[in-house]
Amino acid sequence: MKKTNRRTLAQNPFLGAILAVVACHASHAKADDRDHRRPDHDDRAVARHVLLISFDGLHEQDVARCVASNACPNIALLAKDGVTYTNAHTPGLSDSFPGLAALVTGGSPKTTGLFYDVSYDRTLYAPSDANCSGAQGWNVVFDETTGIDGQNGGALTHLDGGGAFNPQAIPHAKVDGVCKPVYPHDYVKTNTVFEVVKASVPQARTAWADKHAWGYDWLNGPSGAGVDDLMRTEINAIDPKTNSNYTDIYTHTEVFDDLHVQALVNQIDGKSSTGDASPGVPTLFGANFQTLSVAQKATVATNGGYLDASFTPGPQVSAAIAYVDASLGRIVSELKQRGLYRSTSIIVTAKHGQSPTDHSKLVKNGDTVAALLQANNYLDPKGNYGQNATKTGNLNDGSGLADTGFVQSDDVSLIWLRDQHQLAQVVKSLKDNLSCNAPGICADGPYAYLLYGPRIAAAFGDPKQGRTPDIIVQPNPGVIYTSSASKDEEHGGNAPDDGHLGLIVYAPGMKHAGRTVDERVLTTQVAPTMLRLLGVNARRLHSVEIEGTQALPGFDGERF
Structure with a gap:
């Protein structure tokens, strides 16, 4: 088994970011050689169903620790029947949008155009600009406010987000001279596995459940019709039993995630996600779970997060891991009861990890990047953008200003400049203030970097085309650009804890069950793997074709 030199990647964070997007794909050029070298899967055994589960926040270290300590028996059983990839990573950015896009498109933000659920596009017009006659450049927000409950700043009172899109959240674009609304499925630039499966497998059905009822409409892909059963559940909806949303504490998030467990059980039983009909078991289906992520973000003072740099889980994380393991057990048990386990491939992974797991590295100085840009008049000094x-x-009520530029910061900072001609000046200002001392941006360590110019274009696309940020600031690991007192971990960037994820693949007909693969892989490789398991040509995915994404080792033969 060939091993990746992890030390080299760790010592050069820029290499890590670029390799995660470009070089890892290039290294898979000799797919047939690897297929003969590692025949882990019988290509003749095509799965009838593929189930993708994302336990957000699930690090590789979480999997290793809980399996070794018998704290996650159901995950351990799946690993025993499948393959565990110990060196799996997100493609450069780890927010939920690019994290999930990697799994279902096979692409990085360079081809999908998804950088964050809150981002910016220089080519778009305001939601109120139905004629596309005003200024271009819009802060695109596809989150809980994308549902109609969020219209005019309304309360999020319905679990389904109100049952429709919030028109104030939908920007416009001029397409072939015509001004058209840009829904989330219009915003993603490449197709999804759901669309490909529906087009390639006779009588195929697809399904998915996620955390935002309407923001995740992009899973439908550009056709707008990729997911037959897209469960409309909104995690930030107000639970009438508690008068709070489902993210206030991890035990409340379990209530929300239980809806997704039940949806999968219903679908395994041949029903819809709500249990109301009997359309048959989906060909490709899955769900996202948030309990672990919420427990990781919780403060140390409330027993959230981890106890040390070795990923020893604190009380909340320990309980959350037990919950996700039990949830997996319920799902697999239902597959076995229905006689579907031997015809269903199961992939367990995450959209993203969480950082910092070592709370001794935690730094919360507020959004110092935005403050520095405002102080130097690169963005509006009063924050009006x-x-x-x-x-x-x-x-997200559509009344904002267009053409303002934007900054999105969590444990990374994405900068869309108000004036792209100021790039060199802005970079100089950032470099002059790299330390953590005010007004510094805390990016002066060996794992920090600024990405801009030709390097950002190579990794994520040309900012001049409108979607890619002009600058990405990756701060020192442990830095969260917030002063929030409610969380001690975040995600979104390329810190080590953000992108190193758990990944287990079980497939019918596996020849070497229980195997561990330590070769570096990207989560983009999950999408072509799912298609290969269904006997579908993975190159029908646009991102796979453009980026040269290969299936995961052991599933990357050329026989389909």
Whole structure:
């Protein structure tokens, strides 16, 4: 088994970011050689169903620790029947949008155009600009406010987000001279596995459940019709039993995630996600789970997160891992009861990890990147840009300003400049203030970097085309660009804890069950793997074709 030199990648963070997007794909050029070298899967055994489960926040270290300590028996059993990839990583950015896009398109933000659920596009017009006659450049927000409950800043009172799109959240684009609305499925630039399966497998059905009822419409892909059963569940909806949303504490998030467990059980039983009909078991289906992520973000003072740099889980994380393991057990048990386990491939992974797991590295200085840009007049000095510029004070109500530039910061900072001609000046200002001392941006360590110019274009696309940020600031690991007192971990960037994920693949007909693969892989490789398991040509995925994404080792033969 060939091993990746992890030390080299760790010592050069820029190499790590670029290799995660470009070089890893290039290294898979000799797919047939690897197929003969590692015949882990019988290509003749094509699965009838593929189930993808994303336990957000699930690090590789979480899997290794809980399996070794018998704390996750169901995950351990799946690993025993499948293959565990110990060196799996997100493609450069780890927010939920690019994290999930990697899994279902086979592509990085360079081809999908998804950088964050809150981002910016220089080519778009405001939701209120139905003629596309005003200024271009819009802060695109596809989150809980994308449902109609969020219209005019309304309360999020319905679990389904209100049952429709919030028109104030939908920007416009001029397409062939015609001004058209841009829904989330229009915003993603490449097709999804759901679309490919529906087009390639006779009578195929597809299904998915996620955390935002309407923001995740992009899973439908550009056709707008990729997912037959897209469960509309909104995690930030107000639970009438508690008068709070489902993210206030991990035990409340379990209530939300239980809806997704039941949806999968219903679908395994041949029903719809709500249990109302009997359309048959989906060909490709899955769900996202948030309990572990919420427990990881919780503060140390409330027993959240981890106890040390070795990923020893604190009380909340320990309980959350037990919950996700039990949830997996319920799902697999239902497959076995229905006689479907030997015809269903199962992939367990995550959209993203969480950082920092070592809380001794935690730094919360607030959004010092935005503050520095405002102080130097690169963005509005009073913060009047993006969602901060709404005339009403309500987020995502369409009343914001266009052409303002934008900054999105969590444990990374994505910068879309108001004036792209100021790139060199902005970079100089950032480099002059790399330390953690005010007004510094805390990016002066060996794992920190600024990505801009030709290097960002190579990794993520040319910013001049409108979607790619002009600058990405990856701060020192442990830095969270917030002053929030409610969380001690975040994700979104390329810190080590963000992108190193758990990944287990079980497939019918596996020749070497229980195997561990330590070769570096990307989560983009999950998408072509799912298609190969269904006997579908993975190159029908646009991102796979453009980026040269290969299936995971052991599933990368050329026989389909």
